[in-house]
Amino acid sequence: MQKTNHTGPTGIDEGNHADKNAIFENQLIQKENEQVSLLCVAGRIAAVRSRADLWNIINNEILDLFGSQYYTLCLLSEDADTHYPFLHSRDKRLENDKVDSPIIHRQHPVNDGVFDIALSAGQPVIFQLAELTKQKDIAPYVHYWFKLGIKEMMLVKITNANQDRGVLFLYSNKAGAFSPEKFNLLSGVADLLGTGMCNVLANEKIEQQIEEINRYRQQLEEEKAYLIEEQSGNRFSGFIGHSQEIQKTFRLISQVAPSDATVLLLGETGTGKELVARAIHEASPRRGKLMIKVNCAALPANLIESELFGHEKGSFTGAADRRIGKFELANNSTLFLDEIGELPPELQVKLLRALQEKEIERVGGGKTISVNVRIIAATNRNLEKEVSQNRFRSDLYYRLNVFPITLPPLRKRKEDIPALTSYFIERFARNSGKKISGISQKAMAKLISYAWPGNIRELEHLIERAVLLTNKSIIKMIQLPEQIGVDGGSNDKAFQIRPLEEIEREYILKVLKVCRGRISGPNGAATKLKMPATTLISKMQRLGIKKEHFVTGKDDEEA
Known part of the structure; x- marks a missing residue:
């Protein structure tokens, strides 16, 4: 039976007209569905604040729109020569693939035969992986996905404010899964992802800035608390005295202060080593910042590391908050390590590394922190003896002993x-x-x-x-x-x-007083002491006995 074409009064084939109307209606429905999908995605992306938010939208909604199983959202690097994954699918197969999975996580050149094509194309592009893997020098991640069973991938350029920002990769384990009919929808989704991605990057930058502000605020609070503590315990603000010994110390301070050289202050307890450390700091280019002090003998061994390098929250029992260590507080300033000879051996190794590498790590943290710190150390111990008896590391001693200053005891500056x-x-x-x-x-x-x-x-x-x-x-x-x-x-x-020198000095002064200041001659002090006058004069110079000490009748107790 022959099919009859029915025509209307105008002579138009009514059957063809109905087919065209049906196609047109289907196109309208498809566009309406696409618009609804875009509106839904747009609303969700508008609320995005983090990568996790964006990951959920792509993984739970966008993949289903295009029949995709996996995806990678790659960003252009700042140099515009490479691209790297910003977000990607998480799957057991990807997690278990420990050999090749780093391939999709690292940077790749822009001109890799895939990414550059998607950037230059005016619309989404579809690739068959079986064909791509046959090409010479194709991107390594193509082989990676092909081994995982991916047959086809569809790529679309991501832009924001008319600037290329990256490419969205959609993967399917079925051939023919992607269709050009979805290109318009994918382009619309790509525009929304460009906005969402830039919002995430902006939020991450703001969070980073807030974290830095909080870190600086914490550092300022630590410095303020430290300054209040130091001011309340400050003994005196300047040097007192004009003896030769203290003048020698002044000269050494003026020589070393302008540099960044490490200083080792030696001398008996109570000779004013902290005062000298403050004088060096105040005369240095770092005087604009607070000098930080740590008494290595005043803290338990298990707390010194935290005190010096800081700790992360939860790094040990009692670490309720993150704490900045003294090295970070002293960044671009001076760190005074008092009683350095009391530092436990295990901490000596870590201190040596910090001094050599100018880097530290907080307790419980894996991040390396660069520091620019000038070290002044002090001890009343004989560090050379400590080194010989294996109680102090020789490499740390030599690292500290750059510019030693030995402070005189009070009995040697009685004037x-x-x-x-x-x-x-x-x-x-x-x-x-x-x-x-x-x-x-x-x-x-x-x-x-x-x-x-x-x-x-x-x-x-x-x-x-x-x-x-x-x-x-x-x-x-x-x-x-x-x-x-x-x-x-x-x-x-x-x-x-x-001390023998003190007794000798006192006795010579008394003899000089008995001899009314005469050194040579029959009634001179040298004759009574049974020694040449030149020897006596040499002893007097060595013991700091001056003419005014005995000519005026003053004895050693008034010198």
Whole structure:
């Protein structure tokens, strides 16, 4: 039976017209569906704030729109020569593929025969992987996906503000899964992804800036707390004295301060090593920032590492928050490591690495932090002896011993005792509200004759006690500590162990006083001491005995 074509009054084939209407209606429905899909995706992307949000939208909604199983959203690098994954599918097969999976995570050149084609094309492009793998020098990730069973991939360029930003890769394990009929929808989705991706990048940058602001705020708070602590414990703000020994120290400070050289302060306890460290810092180009101090002997061994390098939240029991260490606080400033000889051996290794590499890691953190810190270390121990007895690392000692300064004990700068005493009397009298103008000659002579094993710190505490006990305008009584006798007990009349040089100096001064200042001649001190006059003069120079000490009748206690 022959098919009959029916025509209307106008002569148009009504059957063809109905077919065209059906096609047109299908196209309208498809466009409406695409618009609905785009509106839904647009609404979701508008609320995107993180990569996780964007990942959920692509993985749970966009893949289904195009019948895709996996995807990779690649971004152009800032140099525009390479591209790298910004987001990608997560699948057990990808996670278990430990050999080749890094291929899709690393950077690749833009001109890799796939990415560049998608960038230059005016619409999405479809590739058959079986054909691509036959090409020479094709991108390694093509072979990777082909091994996982991917048959076809569809790519579309991602733009934002008319700038190329990257490419979206959609993968399917079925041949013929992608159709050009979806190109318009994919292009629309790509435009939305460009906006969402840029929003995510902007939010990440803001979060990074907020994190840096919080880090600097925390650092400022730490510095403020540290400064308050230091100011409350600050003993005195300047050097007192004009002796040759202290003048030598001044010269060394002026030589090393302008540099970034590591300084090692040596000397007995109480000689003012922290004061010298502050003087070096204040005379250096780093004086605009606070000098940070760590007393290595005042902290338990298990806390020193955290104190020096900081720790991350939860890195150990009690670490409720992240804490910035002293090295970070001292960045572009000076770090004073007091009592460095007390540092445990295991921490000596980490300190050496920080000094050599100028890098640290917080406890419990894997991030390396660069620091620019000038080190001043101090100890009252003989570090060379500690090294020889394997209690201190030789490499750390040599790293610290760049510019050593040995501070003189108070018994070797006795001419500074009157000035130091006056300073402490004035300070403590003012603090206690007393009017004390000075100290008697007898009390001063007693101070000068004392050996001062605790040095300036001992003098300071003794004067503070004397001020509190004095009810008059002049201090007349000084209660010196009891000296330790040879039997180990305490007795004023017991034998006092004193340096031989000190006894020799005192005896020569007394002989000179008896001889009325004469050195040579029949009645001179050299004759009575049975030594040549030149030898006596040499001894006097070595012991710091000056002419005014004996010509005016003053003995050693008033020197």
